[in-house]
Amino acid sequence: MNGWIGKILRVNLTDGDIGVDDLDLDFAREWLGGRGLGSKILVDEIDPQVDPLSPENKLIFMTGPLTGTGCPCGSRYMVITKSPLSGTIACSNSGGYFGPELKFAGYDGIIFEGASDTPVMLLINDDEVELKPADHLWGKSTHDTEDMIRAGFENPWLAKETHIACIGPAGEKLSLISCVINDKNRAAGRSGVGAVMGSKKLKAIVVRGTNKINLASKEAFQKAVQHARDSLRAAPLTAEGLPAYGTASLVNPINQAHAFPTRNWQKTYFETADKISGETMAATVLNRKKGCFACPIACGRLTEVKDERWKGFGTSKDRGEGPEYETVQLMGANCGIDDLNGILKANYACNELGLDTISAASTVATCMELYEKGYIPEKDMGGIKANFGNVEALILLTEKMGRREGVIGDAMAEGAYRLAKKYGHPELFMGVKKLEAPAYDPRGMQSMGLQYATSNRGACHVRGYAPSTEIVGIPFKTDPMITEGKAELIIGLQDGAAILDCSGLCLFVAFGFAPEDALNLVNAATGAKYTPEEFGLVGQKVWNLERMFNLKAGLTKADDTLPKRILEEPGGPRGDVCRLHEMLPQYYSLRGWDKDGVPTAGKLKNLNLT
Amino acid sequence: MNIEVRMFMKYREFLPPNSSNGKVTVTLKEGSTFSDLMALFAVPMDEPKLVVINGISQGVSVKVNQATLKDGDIVAVFPPAGGG
Helix, strand or coil, X not given: CCCCCCEEEEEECCCCCEEEXXXXXXXXXXXXXXXXXXXXXXXXXXXXXXXXXXCCCCEEEEECCCCCCCXXXXXXXXXXXXXXXXXXXXXXXXXXXXXXXXXXXXXXXXEEECCCCCCEEEEEECCEEEEEECHHHCCCCHHHHHHHHHHCCCCHHHHHCCEEEECCHXXXXXXXXXXXXXXXXXXXXXXXHHHHHHHCCEEXXXXXXXXXXXXXXXXXXXXXXXXXXXXXXXXXXXXXXXXXXXXXXXHHHHHHCCCCCECXXXXXXXXXXXXXXXXXXXXXXXXXXXXXXXXXXXXXXXXECCCCCCXXXXXXXXXXXXXXXXXXXXXXXXXXXXXXXXXXXXXXXXXXXXXXXXXXXXXXXXXXXXXXXXXXXHHHXXXXXXXXXXXXXXXXXXXXXXXXXXXXXHHHCCCXXXXXXXXXXXXXXXXXXXXXXXXXXXXXXHHHHHHHHHCXXXXXXCCCCCHHHHHHCCCCCCCCCCCCCHHHHHHHHHHHHHHHHHHCCCHHHHHCCCCCHHHHXXXXXXXXXXXXXXXXXXXXXXXXXXXXXXXXXXXXXXXXXXXXXXXXXXXXXXXXXXXXXXXXXXXXXXXXXXXXXXXXXXXXXXXXXX | CEEEEEEXXXXXXXXXXXXXXXXXXXXXXXXXXXXXXXXXXXXXXCCCEEEEECCEEEEEECHHHHCECCCCCEEEEECCCCCC
16 A cells, blocks of 8 residues: 555554454545544444443544655554543544654554553554563653663663553553653654543554555655645745744734633733743743644754752753643643643643643643632632642642642642543633643634534644634635624635644644645645545544534534633623624534534434434 | 724834833824824835734724724834744
8 A cells, every 4th residue: 555554553562452344445545544544443432422441442643644754744543442532532643753763663553452451552563563561661751751661671762763652650540631642752642542542551652664655656755745844944934934933933922812721721921921922932931942743844953951949840851852732831821820840740740640731731730720719628628729820720720630649639639620520610620521722712802612622532723723813824814803704714725734633744734735735745744645635534534423423423413502701701902702692503513513503314314424 | 093902022122212011102293003003103004913902903904004003002013923
């Protein structure tokens, strides 16, 4: 096969069986790869009502046809399962170098079934695949895990060539907001996928591969790659903004647009936002930028704590990668904090413990509001004064959360929804479908509210990146204050993101690629001859597949909503609420769903989903 | 009319020495455009900028050059920014 490898590993952790499934070409072509292919396999193989932390749930790692081919930004893989946090289908995306290495080893993906009684790790060295005990790694941070695994290789050169995905203590302890970490600091972050891996006692996957990926047409591929590179070089965001300042270059623009969640979304503007911006990061704590495999953008940040006050504080290292925009915003303004060095420590703690930074930061902010209002008894706090603005509290609570330490750490490890509910105030949870929302306030851009309410995994920004048109104006500019036309806009963005998520490309290509670049790359690599229409349809199929799973899992249109604060308390530049009710009915209708948000039989037949 | 200008990233360099925190308030005649405002600071106009006026983003384009300003407007200027 071309682009795709044509092989998927199947590992049964209950009995230790390892096999290889052939990937059928028609099946691959229908679902493209990554999010589509992995989700289809999951939907076919598990009961939507399954307990996500039971052995009956499956955990799927899946790359796309472009992953590892060397095309710009072709580095991605997905972690697909049923989420223990939200009860929805989960599909978490990560970059770095793990996905490409899996393809070099000769596999499009891995399906994990069952659960081991004792900690194990999967070692893949081309066609040598084995499960080995990982008791000695259990309890270790993600960083120590990688270091110890490499130290265990007899051949140090072989050790250096591996790429590793693992969980930290948070995933081991089944924190519902734990993640899978690869290459030490990249995360398949959202939806508690780390806990599913932990429930299977799977500590790490270690991959090394030496094979090539076949391409249908080398010349066509090279031409498409050149065009894609030129597109990225010509676009100011991908050529200058992101490499220079990283994703935190968004801090000041989103703040000036009054879409900046502040103190658990009580306000939408933060006076000292500049102190936590990408520019300030570059001027003070940035060592250098870093890219994923084959990425010319290099938005990653290698940073280091420079403030003596925070060096050596807590248990995290004083250097690492990040923080990204979502992290710095939610640990910053949303916690009432403008101390960048302190935020670095909490960010590093998330990477080392294996926590999703968005969910962790949001849970801290929720804790702060609950605490300030007197809803959490002091005895539960372990001596921490969790007032907004308290940097020590941010760092210490993050560490407690990652280890399930103390009453408050144990409660926070369950995420912001369950924390708020435990202390009697679920309305202080800022998210949708129990997934904590990222750092864009819908009162500053109406369509973001529709995106949060309808995203299949819960409140999410990457599944339909509304700020692109509402704030930045790529590929065209929309008016953030109106609701007209937003249903159509969000559907387009959602389906477009889904296609990229299937292909193995990073979503940031959307800031620079010409409309035909992704299609041309996929066709040249795979030889699949997708027409633009067929290619476009993949996104819709994936979206409806996920929706049907969620409905069968028990979700209803009642879950397509927003927190009360966003629907009722004014915010944004003009003191608006998010007028979701003006957008949702049209969204259902344009999606071909009935008024309860259920895909009609006609729509499913149309998409070949019956 | 008085306009508060907030410059970010490389555009901060174009601000006069009396500005602080990347902000300065200037006086322009009625009916002035964004272009006229930028001319005060000798900011190059051929490159696209992300411009936010009174909290409403105008997006990244050169079309904003013709936008008319009014008294009390707060204008924030960035090079193109994005992320996720």
